[in-house]
Amino acid sequence: MFIAPERLQAIGVKFEPVARRPLDHVIRTVGRVEVDERLLSRVTLKLEGWIDKLYVNYTGESVQRGQVLFTLYSPELVATAEEYLIALRSSQTLGHSDFPEVAAGARALLAASRRRLLLWDIEASHLRDLERTGQVQTTLPIHAPQSGTVINKMAVAGLQVKPGDELYTIADLSSIWIVGDIYEYELPLIAVGQSAGVSLSYAPDEVWQARIGFIYPTVDPQTRTGKVRFELTNPGEKLKPGMYANLTLRVPLGERLAVPKDAVLESGERRIVFIHHGGGRLEWRNARIGQRSGDWVEVLEGLQEGEHVVTAANFLIDSESQLKSAVGGMAGMKH
Known part of the structure; x- marks a missing residue:
């Protein structure tokens, strides 16, 4: 015409x-903020007893590694500690006996008592205090295994606890995960280590940088999407588990023959x-x-x-x- x-x-x-121009493919999705499972600790016990005094008593409280969470009263622990002191004194008395069998028996009894306490995760410093003072403490302090935030608390003063009961869950939120869904046809375009922008719908101008840490090996048959885990540091802990975040990935496609979209x-x-x-x-x-x-x-x-x-x-x-x-x-x- x-x-x-x-x-x-x-x-x-x-x-x-x-003309040929460098193009990229933009992938946008929404992900859910989750705790980094590698920075998660659950406080459980290996012996039965009662919570005597609670020092960390609400969910959301920040704790430091080694901080006392509560003290435990355990009749079984008290009895075993007393047996250990008896075995220690016997070893000191009979360890130099002229009868080798007696000396060996005393040392074996001491080692067995000590091993039993260590199997209950009794700290070596507590054993040293026991040996130094010769006095059995009626309660045992239970310490935080890591620094972080208490995200679940079942411990209550006076509560009877059994081996395996979960009393606290502590998470380090300075680094978090965001798990998003990517359509199956876009999965071949992404790889572990690739960067992505993270933003919140109510603060779109603030963008964090994340990287793909893991691509899950299955696809949902209903949505035809696969889960992808993004990892990032969380300064100020602004991103909180349970939040939804927007994820943007730019995948370079190389040079392609292209025209303006308005054409x-x-x-x-x-x-x-x-x-x-x-x-x-x-x-x-x-x-x-x-x-x-x-x-x-x-x-x-x-x-x-x-x-x-x-x-x-x-x-x-x-x-x-x-x-x-x-x-x-x-x-x-x-x-």
Whole structure:
């Protein structure tokens, strides 16, 4: 078709060459903030007893490694500690006996008593105090195994506890996970170590940087998505477990033949692009497009590198083309 150059200028037509450009594919999804499982500790006991005094007594409290959480009264522990002191005195008395069997027996009894206490996770410092003072303490302090935040607390003063009871859960929230769902067709585009932007819907201008730490090996058959774990530091602990966060990944695709997205007119299933051959001569073509990247669209078929496409006022050109076709058809009917 032909449109006079003056007319093209009047309606604001602009052109852009078809060229190879670096494109990227943007993946956007929503993820849930979770505790880093590697920075999680559960406080349990290996012996029975009663909680005597509670020092850390509410969920959300910050604790330091080695801080006393509570003291435990355990009749079994008290009895075993007393047996240990008896074995210690016997070893000191009989360890130099003229009868080797007696000396060996005393040492074996002491070792067995000590081993039993250590199997209950009694700290070596507590044993040293016991040996130094010769006095059995009726309660045992239980310490925090790591620094962090108490995210679950079952301990109550006076509570009877049994081996395996979970009394506290402590999490270090200075580093957290975000688990998001990625469509299966996008999974081949990502890899462990790849970076991603993290933001919250109510604070979109604040962006954290995360990295992919793990890609889960299964896909949900209902949603056709796979779970991906993003890892990041959490200064100020602004990101809290249970929050939802927006995730953005940019995957470089390399150089691809591309045109501005405004050059492509969508008509049903067809993608139409107007080519300018110069001097007002225009041609429309069907184009097969691929990846979309910001303001650019990848061209798979229909256009050649170096051709000029219409990027502005192409709707007006399309309308004028349809009008000329209609007028031409009416003129043909009169003949």
